[in-house]
Amino acid sequence: MASVELRNISKRFENGTWAVKDIALTIEDGELVVLVGSSGCGKSTLLRLLAGLENASEGEILIDGKKVNQQTPQQRNVAMVFQNYALYPHMTVRGNLEFPLHMSHTAKDQIKARVGEIADMLQLSEIMDRRPGQLSGGQRQRVAMGRALVRDPSVFLLDEPLSNLDASLRAQIRAEISRIQKRLKTTSLYVTHDQVEAMTLGDRVVVLDHGELQQIGTPQELYQHPKNSFVAKFIGSPGMNILPSELIDRGDGRLGVNLGGQQISLVLERQAYEKLVPYSGQDVYTGIRPEAFACAPRQASFELKANVEAVEFIGHETLAYLSLPGAGQVHTDQLSIARLPGQFNKPNADAAVFYIKPEALYFFNQAGRNILIEGTGDR
Amino acid sequence: MIFKRRVGTLSVYLLLAAFAFAFLVPVAMMLFGSFKPDDQVLVQAARSGSLLPAEFGWFNYRDVFARVPFTRYLFNSAFISVCIVAGGLLVNSLAAYAFARLQWPGRDWLLLVVIALMIIPLEAIAVPLFYEVTLLGWRDTYWVQIIPFIANAFSIYLFYTFFLGLPRELEEAARIDGAGPWRIFFRIVAPNAKPVFATVAILSFLTQWGALLWPLMVTHSEAVRPLPLGIATFYSLPPLQWGDIFAFGVMMVTPVLLIFVLFQRWFVQGVATTGVKG
Secondary structure (H helix, E strand, O other): OOOEEEEEEEEEOOOOOEEEEEEEEEEOOOOEEEEEOOOOOOHHHHHHHHHOOOOOOEEEEEEOOEEOOOOOHHHHOEEEEOOOOOOOOOOOHHHHHHHHHHHOOOOHHHHHHHHHHHHHHOOOHHHOOOOHHHOOHHHHHHHHHHHHHOOOOOEEEEEOOOOOOOHHHHHHHHHHHHHHHHHHOOEEEEEEOOHHHHHHHOOEEEEEEOOEEEEEEOHHHHHHOOOEHHHHHHOOOOOOEEEEEEEEEEEOOEEEEEEOOEEEEEEOOHHHHHHHHHHOOOEEEEEEOHHHOEOOOOOOOEEEEEEEEEEEEOOOEEEEEEEOOOOOOOOHHHOEEEEEEOOOOOOOOOEEEEEEOHHHEEEEOOOOEEHHHOOOOOO | OHHHHHHHHHHHHHHHHHHHHHHHHHHHHHHHHOOOOHHHHOHHHHHHOOOOOOOOOOHHHHHHHHHOOHHHHHHHHHHHHHHHHHHHHHHHHHHHHHHHHOOOOOHHHHHHHHHHHOOOOHHHHHHHHHHHHHHHOOOOOOHHHHHHHHOOHHHHHHHHHHHHHOOHHHHHHHHHOOOOHHHHHHHHHHHHHHHHHHHHHHHHHHHHHOOOHHHHHHOOOOOOOOHHHHHHHHHHOOOOOHHHHHHHHHHHHHHHHHHHHHHHHHHOOOOOOOOOOO
């Protein structure tokens, strides 16, 4: 077990592109941190830097306070589960599990004991003499985890380990990974592009975009207090709706929002008001979570009229695709999404009225930064 | 419609049969001729069109052993070919791995040189090579027939393209598990590259088994000469006896056939990537 610290890590490829830029991150002993971002955001590169498969262009990597930049993966005592498992096809499951122990010159009886222990933990005992080609996806996944865990690594790295599994198996193995990690308390870094996976697994989640760190926090923090519009859109399923709008100062703690031609009047707490007022008269972005929309008025909620372009009924809830009158062209990628409980039918009239509570609104400046938490400096 | 398709299929089969026939006739002639008395080998085949011997016997085979040291030639050929194949598999696969996976200065440039070397035939460099081995005092030895042929540009290229196609994650997983480059090569890469090892083994074995020009240039004693020079002596050793030549030919081809049958399972196995997704 160990803590991990990345100090201003950057990686520049030979062609000059920056894969990751100035990443600072600490993973506490026994913690499971999830790195999330869309494909090409540098999350796998960061994992490979930590594993020792790539060399950092700048910055320091510390494991348990010791700088490991020049060490081999084995010296770092990291273990990794690859996206495609990378099991050795010519070896049996037993051979795959024993291989890392052979490499570290472990005594024979210890190898036997350790492999048996891991096989029991991951329920592999029945398939020890099979080869990877004869295993199902879930079994391969478990063997890959077993091979990583068998030599009791200081740091456990997982690179999109569930992406090759079907949905039901994914949920099952996700739970299993969580259970094993909690039991072994191995410091872990888990890479995924799936924000649901990130939110359900991680003690803390790191959001990356274009090689740069966007925000680090608990799943709740990321959901409730996104630092910028990227995180707001990325976290949540579906992500936050971001609408171009204009702020108008009405004085006395009241603020007007021009949202696609609709005037909304908000009464705000003093702190929020003071942060937003400097932006009055300016174009900003207003963020509304899909789950903030309601069909019936609630206490202190304001009205928002929207055209319902399409609805998707998915059992316990309905997703309604909305366009705001006067907010310009209707493109599917510009539609807002409302997540409504139960069944919601597309109204016959042009516009439907939705009710939203003022505290459910987020405001982002032109640079995409969350105005309400700007300057609080948590990262 | 069905009729048309059947006629199409039939004509394809007829064409294939004609090709198969054309390829098999010389082999069959050699095989049957090796059992015929000398005067019948060519005459009878031409006259009656019959390939089968009128009288069957092993006399040509006995003749071969009586006239030339066949077992010596066979041993020489086997020894030389096996050394070249074994050495070649090791040297060329390692070189190819260095080209495919390791980072070192001048790598891409040298790879170009290797690829360019593929198009230079032995005939073009035989004379300078001859001077070189003469200077080294290697003439009329086994080594002169082995060492120049171990490193082979075409084999390197075959290995190189195969290694490029192997999933990189296997090697990365082994690195994380604590294996160094040698271990990765011998314990992970090589076992997963059996098809290309088999292909290179067969190709280089066939080339060496039939090599004539170079041994002719650099050897003069029967103690180190291979089979192709053995069979060549029959043409200069009067009387010219086709039955003996055929018998020699059959005995020369059989080991190659055996090797091919032995290796072809791997030869056609295709790429082994079962450990990785899918």
